[in-house]
Amino acid sequence: MSYKRDKEQKIEDIKKSYTELINRQGYEKTTIRQIATKAENSVGIIYHYFPQGKPSIAAAIYEDNIRHITALYEYGTKSERIDKILKNHLVSHRENFELYRAFDQAILADSDVFESVKKKRRDILLEYALDQGFSVESVSNWLRIYNVIDALIHRHLYIEKMCDSETEFLDLLNSVFESLNKV
Numbered sequence: 773m774s775y776k777r778d779k780e781q782k783i784e785d786i787k788k789s790y791t792e793l794i795n796r797q798g799y800e801k802t803t804i805r806q807i808a809t810k811a812e813n814s815v816g817i818i819y820h821y822f823p824q825g826k827p828s829i830a831a832a833i834y835e836d837n838i839r840h841i842t843a844l845y846e847y848g849t850k851s852e853r854i855d856k857i858l859k860n861h862l863v864s865h866r867e868n869f870e871l872y873r874a875f876d877q878a879i880l881a882d883s884d885v886f887e888s889v890k891k892k893r894r895d896i897l898l899e900y901a902l903d904q905g906f907s908v909e910s911v912s913n914w915l916r917i918y919n920v921i922d923a924l925i926h927r928h929l930y931i932e933k934m935c936d937s938e939t940e941f942l943d944l945l946n947s948v949f950e951s952l953n954k955v
Contacts, residue, residue: 783821785811787836790829791871799874802826827878827885834875835892837864842900850904858921858945862938865925873930893918917952921945 789810793802804825808815822828841861848856865872879886894915901914928934928941935941 794874799877827882830875830878
């Protein structure tokens with residue numbers, strides 16, 4: 773049992789160290805050796821848990837963020853829960869700006885990692901959609917909607933602001949969600 777906790781702690785320490793280094797110095801300047809030193813682990817341990825190195829760590833954190841974004845809410849209507857998810861998604865991207873940039877760089881560095889993440893993202897969103905009462909037939913539409921919302925958030929935060937305020941942008945996301953949900 774202590775081995776399992778030790779393993780989980782090592783993985784969390786690696787992800788935390790990666791996050792701190794990425795936020796401080798960016799993806800390109802962060803090395804596996806720096807992550808290992810900060811996490812008080814060996815380089816070998818990092819590659820044991822994250823075989824592709826930085827891209828694998830980025831993918832694991834991205835998966836954590838997707839799970840966080842789509843966390844089930846106990847209260848509210850389906851519409852209110854969708855509002856919370858959209859806001860949570862936007863806040864997550866804003867608060868983890870460098871991490872999402874790092875993830876984009878990781879995708880460019882290793883396309884296999886991206887394929888793995890797409891599958892995990894699909895599985896997480898599929899589970900969420902079904903838990904929220906979406907029919908099996910509407911799940912592919914839900915995944916398409918998620919991808920469009922994610923692309924709009926990226927565009928708004930990283931390239932060019934699409935609205936003057938967060939409220940205005942969330943209203944736009946809601947409108948897009950509603951429009952796509954009818955298709």
